[in-house]
Amino acid sequence: MRIVGIDRPGTPGVEVATLSENGDTVTVIATLPDYWVDPAGYLAQEPAGPTLATTSVRLVPPVLPEARVICIGLNYLKHVAEGSYKDQELPEHPTLFARWSRSLTVDGAEVPVPANEDGLDWEGEIVAWVGARLVDATPDEALAAVVGYSTFNDLTARRAQKLTSQWILGKNGDRSGPLGPMVPAADVGDLRDGLRLQTRVNGVTVQDGTTDQMVYTVGDTLAHISRTFTLEPGDLLATGTPSGVGYARTPPWLLQPGDVVEVEVDRLGTLKTMIVGPHERKDPA
Numbered sequence: 001m002r003i004v005g006i007d008r009p010g011t012p013g014v015e016v017a018t019l020s021e022n023g024d025t026v027t028v029i030a031t032l033p034d035y036w037v038d039p040a041g042y043l044a045q046e047p048a049g050p051t052l053a054t055t056s057v058r059l060v061p062p063v064l065p066e067a068r069v070i071c072i073g074l075n076y077l078k079h080v081a082e083g084s085y086k087d088q089e090l091p092e093h094p095t096l097f098a099r100w101s102r103s104l105t106v107d108g109a110e111v112p113v114p115a116n117e118d119g120l121d122w123e124g125e126i127v128a129w130v131g132a133r134l135v136d137a138t139p140d141e142a143l144a145a146v147v148g149y150s151t152f153n154d155l156t157a158r159r160a161q162k163l164t165s166q167w168i169l170g171k172n173g174d175r176s177g178p179l180g181p182m183v184p185a186a187d188v189g190d191l192r193d194g195l196r197l198q199t200r201v202n203g204v205t206v207q208d209g210t211t212d213q214m215v216y217t218v219g220d221t222l223a224h225i226s227r228t229f230t231l232e233p234g235d236l237l238a239t240g241t242p243s244g245v246g247y248a249r250t251p252p253w254l255l256q257p258g259d260v261v262e263v264e265v266d267r268l269g270t271l272k273t274m275i276v277g278p279h280e281r282k283d284p285a
Contacts, residue, residue, distance in 0.1 A: 001184055003018060003029075003181055004060075005060040005061055005062035006057040008057040013031060016028075016030055016032055016062045017049070017057075024053065025052060026054055027049060027051045028047060028048075029049060030042055030049070032062060032064060033064070039129075039148075040131055040132070043147065043148075061106060061179050063101045065101060067101050068098065069238065070097075070098060070238070071154065071238040072237070073095040075215050075239060076241065078213070078243035094221050097167045097171060098171075103172045104175075108274075109274070110280060111274070113277060114157050114173050115278040119255050120156065120275060121246045124198070124207050125238050125241050126150070126197065126211065127179060128237045129148045129182055129235075129236055132233055133231065134222060134231040135226055135230050137222065138223055139219035141223070142226060145231075146218060148185050151180035151268045151270070152177065154171065154176075154177065155255075157170040157173045158170060174281050178273045180269060180271040183268050183269075187267065189267070191211040192212055194212035195211045197242060200264070206244045206253075207244035207245070208242070208244065209243065213242065222237060260275070
């Protein structure tokens with residue numbers, strides 16, 4: 001099962017739907033707000049809404065406007081070792097930064113390079129979707145609250161990221177967070193078992209890691225966050241990227257207009273993104 005958001009003529013807002021295996025049709029589950037009241041309940045039953053041709057709707061992230069997108073930085077040891085943080089001691093707690101939901105987009109999207117950047121850098125990742133409220137949770141409680149996972153590409157504007165010690169500017173470029181369909185957690189299993197994650201640029205493999213290499217696990221990280229602020233259904237956790245990013249290469253390799261990036265994860269599928277020029281920053285209608 002793959003879960004997507006859709007926007008269609010004649011409806012007042014975004015709906016959540018299942019995507020058919022071949023991607024030709026979607027079947028409506030519920031409105032976006034209703035779905036996130038009880039996502040596990042909706043996933044446990046057959047969708048009751050109409051089935052529509054995918055060409056008749058616009059795919060959008062099934063993300064609430066108020067959802068928080070929390071990201072782990074430096075979560076794979078080889079990634080820490082390859083970049084500008086290699087001489088720093090690994091912190092006891094994860095380095096966390098934020099994305100805004102407006103930076104997210106979907107599979108097949110075109111992502112613009114900001115005008116003051118030499119290119120964009122790829123960061124293939126996995127996102128965990130929170131499906132239940134978490135307050136002062138234990139790691140086991142936090143992991144049990146994860147309702148699904150998606151393939152993600154944390155496309156980064158490195159020049160903006162490195163201007164200061166705060167990363168948010170470089171992590172929130174227009175449409176710079178392509179997000180694949182959500183796959184139910186029951187169909188994915190435990191990331192600690194080691195799902196393979198690969199990133200390809202124009203068909204060349206640039207990242208190849210497994211999720212059992214994560215330093216900070218999903219359950220531990222969500223529990224850690226929940227001891228400071230309440231996590232709500234619909235919040236997202238991006239779990240970090242393996243080694244192989246472009247800025248750490250000699251010479252650096254950044255994405256240019258015309259490049260195609262694919263992030264493939266076991267059990268989650270392949271997320272494809274096209275890079276375009278800064279003159280195409282305007283959001284699609």
